[in-house]
Amino acid sequence: MPWKSWIRFAAWCALALFVIGGPLYTQVFKQRSRWIRPWRMYSSKGLEACRLEFRRRDLDGDETRLERLALLGYPRWVDAPKNVRLVTDTAKAERQGRTICARLGGRADVRMYLDCGKKRARWAPRAQGERNLCQR
């Protein structure tokens, strides 16, 4: 084989090895490398999002879901600014809860159910209605 063909063969094999071997090294064998990027895409985008629900508990212990955005002053979901629509931490959720308590007259029993995004496609529970937000 002429020397050009040998160079082409060596280059092709080296590059193919890099293309295949890189993700094998980082993803299958879970090693870290500055030079090779694992094809792990979009694994952390959106993890800040939390799911939030406020429920009003009556004297019998039955709970009814509250319309959070309507009680915060946004009758239509699209009218609420993103920083109100999307809650990303417990403190923010509790602030919204206290606002809702004030709108309901302060004597209601409002419970917060909150879980937030976690890696590997999970939700991490932060509040499961343990306490009445309207009680100081």
Place this chain on the structure above:
Amino acid sequence: MSAVKRSTAWLVRSLREVLEREGPTHACAFLRIGLALNVWACWSRRLLLFEQLTLPRAAIALAFFVCSTAFLLGWHTRIAAFGLALVASAIYYYMGGTLHIDAFHHHHTYILVMGLWFVALTPCGRSLSLDRWFALRRAERTGTPPPPEWGPLWAMHLIALQVTVVYLGSAFDKSHEGFLRGVRHEHLLHFLYLGSDTLPQSPLVTFVLLAMGTGTVILEYALAIGLWVPRLRAPLIVVGLAFHGVLYVLLPLSTFSTTMAVLYLAYLPAETVTKVWTRLTAPTLAVAE
């Protein structure tokens, strides 16, 4: 002959075919143009000189604009292609990796770097380029036949291999219960669109999320393998382009979808691309005559 010897002989024969493969160069040219436009869409705003005031960064930015322009136009294409691949590597590893400028250190920039290196190994300047124009003029002046739009295509397989590995790696990373149930899609739905109000707890919602999660993984595995099968290639290219198109519209993915769409050219037989291009341009030439 034993099975091992037969397999080795088949492997050597296949590798030889790949390495000695030659063909028309229009597909390489379209790859060149597509990647140049992607590179501009991804980086040009962030590399404007008023954003890069220190010497190494300004030098990289200037080199980027010079090389990418020459690369797009196909002027001294081989030098421009390798120059741009080097600059792209500097952007990813130095500006992104060492200086930790987040915008330069994502998977959509990494795939651009890999694509540029592989396209630099193809004869991407022999068609649809200034180099081709000058070669035609030289041939007319000297009365010699123009150089053929033909060249070695061994690097095209590397591009296709890279796309396959992207799909395999991505699908492998997503192959766990949480993703397959659609929880990642739920994260993104809440973060980008719905806000924090919980979705209704219904079998339909559960099914839709499950379909999205499982469907994504199945499609990625199918694309990784099926794009190599001639009978499955055309329908899978359509499905793959639709998949990337939907992701481009729904998610902030930057240039990843468009880069993958361009790299699909590496799966198509070069002769087919040239045949389509000739057919599309022939009526125009006939009218001009």
